[in-house]
Amino acid sequence: MAAAPLVALKGAAVAPGPAGALAPLDLSLSAGARLLVTGPSGSGKTTLLKLLAGLRRPTAGRIDWAGGRAPARAMAFERDALLDSESLLENVLLHLRRLPREAALARGRAALRSVGLAASDEEKRPQELSGGMRKRAGIARALASGAPVRIFDEPAAGLDPVTAREIGALLSAPAEGLLVVGAADPGPLWELVDLGLVLEPGRPARLGPRDVIRARWETLT
Amino acid sequence: MTDRALVAAGRAVGRPLVGWLRAAGALALLAGRSATALGSLDGRELARILAWDGAQSLGLVAITAALAGALVVVQTGFFIRQLGVLGLLGWGAGYASLREVCPLLVALVYAGRVGAARAAEVAALRAGEQLPALEALGVDSVRALLAPRLWGMAASVLLLTAFGDVVALAAAALAARGWLGLPVLEFWRSMRRSLGPRDAALGLEKSAAFGLAIALSALRAGLAAPANGRGVGQAARAAVVHAIGWILLLDVLLTGGM
Numbered sequence: 001m002a003a004a005p006l007v008a009l010k011g012a013a014v015a016p017g018p019a020g021a022l023a024p025l026d027l028s029l030s031a032g033a034r035l036l037v038t039g040p041s042g043s044g045k046t047t048l049l050k051l052l053a054g055l056r057r058p059t060a061g062r063i064d065w066a067g068g069r070a071p072a073r074a075m076a077f078e079r080d081a082l083l084d085s086e087s088l089l090e091n092v093l094l095h096l097r098r099l100p101r102e103a104a105l106a107r108g109r110a111a112l113r114s115v116g117l118a119a120s121d122e123e124k125r126p127q128e129l130s131g132g133m134r135k136r137a138g139i140a141r142a143l144a145s146g147a148p149v150r151i152f153d154e155p156a157a158g159l160d161p162v163t164a165r166e167i168g169a170l171l172s173a174p175a176e177g178l179l180v181v182g183a184a185d186p187g188p189l190w191e192l193v194d195l196g197l198v199l200e201p202g203r204p205a206r207l208g209p210r211d212v213i214r215a216r217w218e219t220l221t
Numbered sequence: 222m223t224d225r226a227l228v229a230a231g232r233a234v235g236r237p238l239v240g241w242l243r244a245a246g247a248l249a250l251l252a253g254r255s256a257t258a259l260g261s262l263d264g265r266e267l268a269r270i271l272a273w274d275g276a277q278s279l280g281l282v283a284i285t286a287a288l289a290g291a292l293v294v295v296q297t298g299f300f301i302r303q304l305g306v307l308g309l310l311g312w313g314a315g316y317a318s319l320r321e322v323c324p325l326l327v328a329l330v331y332a333g334r335v336g337a338a339r340a341a342e343v344a345a346l347r348a349g350e351q352l353p354a355l356e357a358l359g360v361d362s363v364r365a366l367l368a369p370r371l372w373g374m375a376a377s378v379l380l381l382t383a384f385g386d387v388v389a390l391a392a393a394a395l396a397a398r399g400w401l402g403l404p405v406l407e408f409w410r411s412m413r414r415s416l417g418p419r420d421a422a423l424g425l426e427k428s429a430a431f432g433l434a435i436a437l438s439a440l441r442a443g444l445a446a447p448a449n450g451r452g453v454g455q456a457a458r459a460a461v462v463h464a465i466g467w468i469l470l471l472d473v474l475l476t477g478g479m
Contacts, residue, residue, distance in 0.1 A: 018447060053357045074358050081354035083346075083366075085269070094365065095358035138354075145358055
C-alpha cells in the first residue's frame with residue numbers, strides 16, 4: 001500500500017490577480033519528495049510555491065497536509081528578501097528567537113558557513129554584499145530554520161553558471177520533509193530533484209519523474 | 222426604478238462601503254495585534270525606531286515649536302498691548318501652546334517627516350518580499366517589525382511634544398521680552414498663576430492619540446499599497462493624507478471633550 005502523501009493539492013487554484021494566478025492543480029507529494037517546478041513566466045510557479053509555504057490560500061480547491069496540520073515550512077524567495085537594517089547574522093537569527101541566544105547563534109553561524117559565507121561577513125549589511133552572497137544568506141536563513149519543508153524560488157536566477165551550480169548544491173531538505181524548487185531555467189537544479197512539474201498557461205500541468213519531465217521541457221525550450 | 226438601476230445604485234453605495242469596512246477591519250486587526258505584542262516587543266528594534274524617528278526629529282520639532290511659540294506671542298501681542306493686560310500674556314501663550322499649537326504642529330510635522338517615510342519603508346518591505354519572507358519562516362511580522370514601529374512612532378510623538386512644549390514656552394517668553402518688553406520672569410509668573418500640570422497633560426493626551434493615528438495610518442498605508450515601486454510612493458502619500466485627516470478629526474473631538 002502506498003504511503004499517504006505528505007501534502008495533496010486537490011484542484012487547488014488561485015484566481016488571477018496582481019499577485020499571480022494558478023490554474024486548478026492536482027498534486028500529491030510524499031515525504032522525502034524532491035520536486036522541481038518549472039514553466040514560463042506567469043505560469044504560476046511562484047504562486048504554487050506560496051501556496052505550499054502557506055503564504056497564500058487557494059481561491060478554489062484545497063490543500064491537505066498529512067495529519068491535518070502543515071509541518072514547519074521555510075521559503076527562500078527569488079530576491080534575497082533580507083532586511084537591509086540587519087546584519088547577515090541577525091537576518092538569519094530573526095526566526096530563531098525562540099531558541100536560547102547561544103543556541104541560535106551557533107545554528108545561525110553554522111548555516112552561514114554551510115553556504116560558504118565567512119565569519120567576517122556576519123556583521124555586514126546585505127547592501128555591502130554581492131548578489132550571489134545575498135542569495136547564499138537567504139538560503140542560509142531557510143536552512144537554519146530546520147523546517148522539514150523547504151521551498152526555494154528561483155535560487156539560481158541572475159547568477160553566473162558557476163555560482164548557480166554552487167548554490168544549487170546547497171539546497172537540501174530532511175529525508176522526512178519536502179524539497180520544492182521553482183525555476184524558469186532549471187539548468188543544474190534538475191540534479192537536485194527526482195520529480196518535475198511543468199506549468200504552462202492554458203495547458204494541463206505535467207508531473208512525472210525528473211528525466212521524463214526534463215527531456216520534455218528541454219524539447220519545448 | 223428599474224432592476225438595473227437598483228443594482229447600479231447598490232453597487233455605487235456597496236463597493237465603497239465594503240472597501241471602508243475592510244480598511245477599518247484591517248486597521249483594527251493591526252492595532253489589536255500590535256497591542257498584544259506590547260508586552261514582548263523587541264527592545265533593540267524599539268530603541269532603533271525611537272532613535273531614528275524621535276531623536277532625528279528633534280531639530281525640526283525645535284524649530285517648529287520655537288516659531289509656533291513666538292508666533293502665538295506676536296499674534297496676540299497687539300491686542301494684549303491695546304487692552305493693557307500684559308499680565309495675561311504668559312497664561313494665553315502657555316494655554317495655546319500646551320493645549321493646542323504644540324501637539325497639533327508636532328503631529329503634523331511628524332506625519333510629514335516620519336509617517337510618510339515609515340509607510341514607504343513598509344511598502345518597500347512588501348515589494349522586496351521581506352515581510353512575506355518573515356512569514357514564510359514562521360516569524361510574526363507584526364511582532365517583529367510592525368509593532369515596534371507603531372509603538373516607537375507613538376512614543377516619539379509624545380516625547381517630541383513634551384520637548385516641543387518646553388521649547389515653545391521658552392520661545393514665547395523670549396518673544397514677549399523682545400516684542401512687548403515683558404520681562405521673562407513676569408511671563409513665567411503669569412503662566413504659573415493660571416496654568417497647571419493638567420494643561421500640559423491634556424495636550425499630551427492629544428499627542429498620544431495623534432501619535433497612534435500617525436503610526437496606524439503609516440503602517441496601514443504601507444501594507445495596503447501595491448507591492449511594487451509605485452506602491453512605495455502611493456503609500457507615503459496615503460499615510461500623510463490619512464494621518465492629517467485623523468489628526469484634525471481627533472483634535473476637534475478631543476478638544477470638544479476637554
